[in-house]
Structure formats: structure tokens, C-alpha cells
């Protein structure tokens with residue numbers, strides 16, 4: 690099973706640049722085209738939040754037009770830049786969309802790997818929270834299929850990145866999530882967006898990994914007094930490859946065309 694993981698496209702209304710400098714829509718369209726061209730084609734695309742930048746209807750309209758070109762089934766969760774009502778409207782008709790409340794759901798019929806979507810966002814706020822109710826829900830969902838390899842996806846990471854201007858906007862009460870994950874060793878990955886960078890760490894006994902943005906990268910600065918910044922680094926996605934009996938391998942895939950192929954031996 691092959692799973693493409695895109696994050697934080699921050700789509701803007703048609704013709705508007707992200708932060709006035711980056712054509713986030715064009716970059717997301719390029720990412721979609723690259724997913725469609727992958728061979729073998731992925732079984733699933735995961736989109737871990739911040740689908741649009743300001744939660745606006747005209748942004749979701751642009752997003753929907755772009756996603757119409759995606760030839761792979763999509764699972765999405767909102768981020769802090771999304772707006773839940775508009776998000777629901779954009780994905781109305783998707784079988785995974787819950788009727789009300791947080792966008793929490795499970796999809797297990799797209800291949801060997803089961804995906805649990807966990808909405809830790811708090812409408813109107815930039816940080817998230819792992820609530821006690823979400824922990825109880827997740828524990829029950831994971832207990833239902835203990836033998837299935839499982840991915841848990843969420844927007845804000847439940848750990849301190851060490852980047853001082855990101856950490857106030859983490860997913861709080863991450864210890865609740867870690868305790869649940871630790872009880873369910875079939876969880877192969879916890880996947881996050883939000884930080885616009887690739888990071889990995891051990892979490893609840895499994896591997897947690899964050900996705901790059903298709904638009905910009907949050908500046909990697911680890912000094913306590915560092916000022917918030919981002920850069921136009923090469924956009925990228927992750928590709929998670931499940932091989933029976935071998936496990937889940939996660940690849941970083943830059944988006945774009947690059948010189949080559951050349952012989953390497």
C-alpha cells in the first residue's frame with residue numbers, strides 16, 4: 690500500500706499569493722500533478738491540515754477545483770487555518786466526513802493500513818489539544834482492530850519542536866495521546882502537519898513524523914530568542930510505503946522536476 694502525504698498547502702483565492710510572495714495554489718497544483726504521475730500510483734492521499742490560509746469560502750472553492758484533478762482517494766483533516774463549516778462544505782459527500790463535531794474518523798477499506806484521522810484543532814485558536822474525550826475515542830477505535838497496521842494523522846504535533854515560535858502552537862496534553870498510542874503497538878506512525886518541516890521522534894513507543902508544506906518552510910531556528918520566519922525552500926511531500934512483512938517506510942519526495950536520471954555506479 691502506498692500513501693502520499695501532503696500538508697499545509699495554504700490555498701488562497703484565485704490569483705492571490707500566499708503572504709504576498711508565494712503562489713501556493715500553483716505549487717499545490719504541481720504537487721497534485723506529481724501524485725497523479727507516481728508509478729505505482731498511491732492508494733490514498735493524506736492531507737494534514739491548513740488546506741487554505743484564511744478559512745474563506747473563495748479559498749475552499751479554489752481548493753475544490755484543484756482537488757478535482759487528483760486521481761487518488763483523499764482523506765483530509767482541518768488545521769488551525771481552516772474553518773470547520775467551510776471545510777465540511779468543501780468535502781460534503783465524502784464518505785469519511787462525520788456528520789457533526791470534530792473531524793475524527795477511521796478509514797480501513799483502502800488497503801492494508803488503517804488510517805485514523807484525529808482533529809485536535811480548536812476553532813479560532815492556533816494551538817490544538819488532545820482532549821480526554823478524544824483519548825477515549827481513539828483508545829476504542831484502536832482496540833477494535835489490534836492486528837491492523839495503523840496510521841494516526843493529526844494537524845498540530847503533540848511535542849515541543851525546539852523552534853521557539855512554533856511551540857506555543859503545539860497540540861497540548863500530548864501525554865494523553867502518547868499513553869493511548871503506547872497501549873496499541875499496531876500504530877506504525879503518528880503523522881502531523883503544521884510545522885512545515887520534516888521532523889521525526891519516538892512518541893508513545895512508535896514513530897512520529899511531521900510533513901513538509903507544499904508552500905513554504907518554517908525557518909529552522911533553535912535559539913530561544915529567534916524571531917518567527919519562513920523560507921521558500923523546495924516544496925515536498927512524504928510517501929509512506931507499506932510492505933507486508935517488512936513494515937512502513939517513509940520517503941521524503943521533493944516536488945518539482947530535477948536533472949537526471951544519471952547512472953550512479
Ligand SMILES: [Fe+2]
Pocket residue numbers: 697699738739768770883884885
Ligand atoms: Fe500551516
